[in-house]
Amino acid sequence: MDIPTFDDVLAAQDRIGPHVHRTPVLTNGQLGDLAGASLFFKCENFQKVGAFKARGACNAVFSLTDEEAKRGVATHSSGNHGQAIAYAAGRRGIHSTIVMPKTAAKPKFDGVRGYGGEVVTCPPGTRSREEAVAAVLERTGANFIHPFDDAHVIAGQGTCGLELLQDAGHLDAIVAPVGGGGLISGTCLAASGFSPATKVYAAEPEQADDACRSKRAGHIVEDDAPQTIADGLKASLKPLTFHFVANHVSEVLTVSEKEIVDAMRLVWERMKIVIEPSSAVAVAAVLKNRELFAGQRVGIILTGGNVDLDRLPWAG
Amino acid sequence: MDIPTFDDVLAAQDRIGPHVHRTPVLTNGQLGDLAGASLFFKCENFQKVGAFKARGACNAVFSLTDEEAKRGVATHSSGNHGQAIAYAAGRRGIHSTIVMPKTAAKPKFDGVRGYGGEVVTCPPGTRSREEAVAAVLERTGANFIHPFDDAHVIAGQGTCGLELLQDAGHLDAIVAPVGGGGLISGTCLAASGFSPATKVYAAEPEQADDACRSKRAGHIVEDDAPQTIADGLKASLKPLTFHFVANHVSEVLTVSEKEIVDAMRLVWERMKIVIEPSSAVAVAAVLKNRELFAGQRVGIILTGGNVDLDRLPWAG
Known part of the structure; x- marks a missing residue:
């Protein structure tokens, strides 16, 4: 650890x-x-x-090496962490992909997109979310940033x-x-x-x-x-x-x-x-x-x- | 003027x-x-x-001479000015009477009383209000503080x-x-x-x-x-x-x-x-x-x- x-x-x-x-x-x-x-x-x-999620997201995104940063970042979130990662990635000028349950409220999608993040939806539930994230990481090679772990x-x-x-x-x-x-x-x-x-x-x-x-x-x-x-x-x-x-x-x-x-x-x-x-x-x-x-x-x-x-x- | x-x-x-x-x-x-x-x-x-009404009320109340202040202050208000006068009077340690229409919302009464002001109710309408204020001034000799004039x-x-x-x-x-x-x-x-x-x-x-x-x-x-x-x-x-x-x-x-x-x-x-x-x-x-x-x-x-x-x- x-x-x-x-x-x-x-x-x-x-x-x-x-x-x-x-x-x-x-x-x-x-x-x-x-x-x-x-x-x-x-x-x-x-x-x-x-x-406050902007803090952790910015620290994670700006801790990436330039080489890592080129591959972009990804996370899953139905709330503030997703917007925070999209915001931080935008500040660094790199791509972000946020996996969100398709049942999330529309303002949450708008928020992520407003900061320039790409939204990938999945069915609700841990299993679907993990599969969706895995697919994104495989496709993009992005750096995964967990909301708290x-x-x-x-x-x-x-x-x-x-x-x-x-x-x-x-x-x-x-x-x-x-x-x-x-x-x-x-x-x-x-x-x-x-x-x-x-x-x-x-x-x-x-x-x-x-x-x-x-x-x-x-x-x-x-x-x-x-x-x-x-x-x-x-x-x-x-x-x-x-x-x-x-x-x-x-x-x-x-x-x-x-x-x-x-x-x-x-x-x-x-x-x-x-x-x-x-x-x-x-x-x-x-x-x-x-x-x-x-x-x-x-x-x-x-x-x-x-x-x-x-x-x-x-x-x- | x-x-x-x-x-x-x-x-x-x-x-x-x-x-x-x-x-x-x-x-x-x-x-x-x-x-x-x-x-x-x-x-x-x-x-x-x-x-912001606290500003005008405090300036008016603290501009009174000690002699004037002893007689207390009075005003009419169904809103923030009444609470502001009650607050200012409380800071100066003098009595305040606020004439309010009896149709005002309960939190407005509670607000004035919470700051130590005395509430006098009257029927709604300019005429009733002016009569009620005149009666208060006659009874108490208080200094009238108009909300803006x-x-x-x-x-x-x-x-x-x-x-x-x-x-x-x-x-x-x-x-x-x-x-x-x-x-x-x-x-x-x-x-x-x-x-x-x-x-x-x-x-x-x-x-x-x-x-x-x-x-x-x-x-x-x-x-x-x-x-x-x-x-x-x-x-x-x-x-x-x-x-x-x-x-x-x-x-x-x-x-x-x-x-x-x-x-x-x-x-x-x-x-x-x-x-x-x-x-x-x-x-x-x-x-x-x-x-x-x-x-x-x-x-x-x-x-x-x-x-x-x-x-x-x-x-x-």
């Missing part, structure tokens, strides 16, 4: 700097009062492509927590959502190198709680087609990300679907910013665990802001 | 500094491409009470455009919505003193176009109960604000209801921030008048972010 290090995060910060935003860290007194803590929100909803991607995502620690001053804790685990792993790396006293908590939907169960069991437990509004968090851990969840994450905090929706709405209303349900999972976890964070300085990573405004979760 | 000056805006900036946010100025490449201009968004949706309020609103000019660098134009005209008047003051070459444009709903018609006619033309989704822009000009619209505003640009809703949604989707319909009026005016702003550096004042998430205008 090629486990990335804190130095890889520092290198990523230099590498991706010209291609991503250094997003702001916002505070909010009202939400802090509700939480009984000082909250520092890292706003990746303002990031390129609307999500990739050292460069993890190091890239780590720049988010690093910036948060650099900009917010000392933090007692950082809370970030966990799906496949790329972001939380990078956050662990950033904290371990920049601020070892800062604890890292992962936040997860109860209805997709594979990370929680995996940490408890001591080995990877996969979710079987979990259903949650936090659609960015359905993936299960892989060995590389399980390593960080098992060894560096202090605790995995789970929240209900209602708690996610309530937290999402609270952020929209009080902070006047648009965040996606996956981001709200981290906010909900902090609001739910007042005793754990009482009086502390807590960083929360708001992972993205890509939502379908026609299908808001509180609509009747 | 007590016409405020640029010095009043400078004094207001010092006076209200401890009580309001210096809100960020955001840029957005995608919206800029759509407009064919460089856009600088002054984000008053992040302001205290969720709207007030030199201190106008000077306070002017700090918004001043900060925009200070933070964005040279601007060819500033576009702000016009309702009663407090914000646009203050913006004219700020530009005239800080950057005389910057043109000021007012943006207005077609369905509440009294400022446009007033400017054309050369005298105040009042709207008769206009209906527009931009509910913060229903008021008509008063002599003080008409002075600025007539003499300083380059042009009043009008937009349709559909253009307002489309612009609002565009900002939510692309910028990931929550703005209210009144703010979207300015954005819509810029998008609609590409030839007017082509290649220019244009500041847009996003006036606020107080929306009812259960009643979004694009919901079916």
Whole structure:
């Protein structure tokens, strides 16, 4: 296993700097009062492509040698990672192919194509997806960039927590959502190198709680087609990300679907910013665990802001 | 007529500094491409009470002598000004009474009370409102603070455009919505003193176009109960604000209801921030008048972010 290090995060910060935003860290007194803590929100909803995924994608794409880059890149994604790879490839001027289930929403296809990526559709399901990716790689010789089981991607995502620690001053804790685990792993790396006293908590939907169960069991437990509004968090851990969840994450905090929706709405209303349900999972976890964070300085990573405004979760 | 000056805006900036946010100025490449201009968004949706009204209210409340302040303040408002006065009075530790139509939405009452203001309800309509205000003033001896026909309020609103000019660098134009005209008047003051070459444009709903018609006619033309989704822009000009619209505003640009809703949604989707319909009026005016702003550096004042998430205008 090629486990990335804190130095890889520092290198990523230099590498991706010209291609991503250094997003702001916002505070909010009202939400802090509700939480009984000082909250520092890292706003990746303002990031390129609307999500932190731009970081890992850019680090992976710009880590390729010129020789490798010529063959282009490929990935599978029904969400933000696909757009992020298309964006990063566009910045480097190379070809990208994104395998997407044909059942994905039209804006997702438009997003990838808008950044210049080529979309290849496949029937939904892991098997079909893997076959489609294999066919693309065989045809193009492209470099495959996994959404999270990739050292460069993890190091890239780590720049988010690093910036948060650099900009917010000392933090007692950082809370970030966990799906496949790329972001939380990078956050662990950033904290371990920049601020070892800062604890890292992962936040997860109860209805997709594979990370929680995996940490408890001591080995990877996969979710079987979990259903949650936090659609960015359905993936299960892989060995590389399980390593960080098992060894560096202090605790995995789970929240209900209602708690996610309530937290999402609270952020929209009080902070006047648009965040996606996956981001709200981290906010909900902090609001739910007042005793754990009482009086502390807590960083929360708001992972993205890509939502379908026609299908808001509180609509009747 | 007590016409405020640029010095009043400078004094207001010092006076209200401890009580309001210096809100960020955001840029957005995608919206800029759509407009064919460089856009600088002054984000008053992040302001205290969720709207620029906090500025004028704080300037008026903190301009009172101690003797005056003891008697408290009063105003009428069904919207952001009421909350802003309650907030400002709370900061100064004095009593505030807000006259509101009893038909106002419950969150508006809760907002005023949440900031410590006393709510007095009256039947809807100008006559009932004026009677209710007169009764409050007679009973309490409070200082009446008009939402916009007030030199201190106008000077306070002017700090918004001043900060925009200070933070964005040279601007060819500033576009702000016009309702009663407090914000646009203050913006004219700020530009005239800080950057005389910057043109000021007012943006207005077609369905509440009294400022446009007033400017054309050369005298105040009042709207008769206009209906527009931009509910913060229903008021008509008063002599003080008409002075600025007539003499300083380059042009009043009008937009349709559909253009307002489309612009609002565009900002939510692309910028990931929550703005209210009144703010979207300015954005819509810029998008609609590409030839007017082509290649220019244009500041847009996003006036606020107080929306009812259960009643979004694009919901079916």
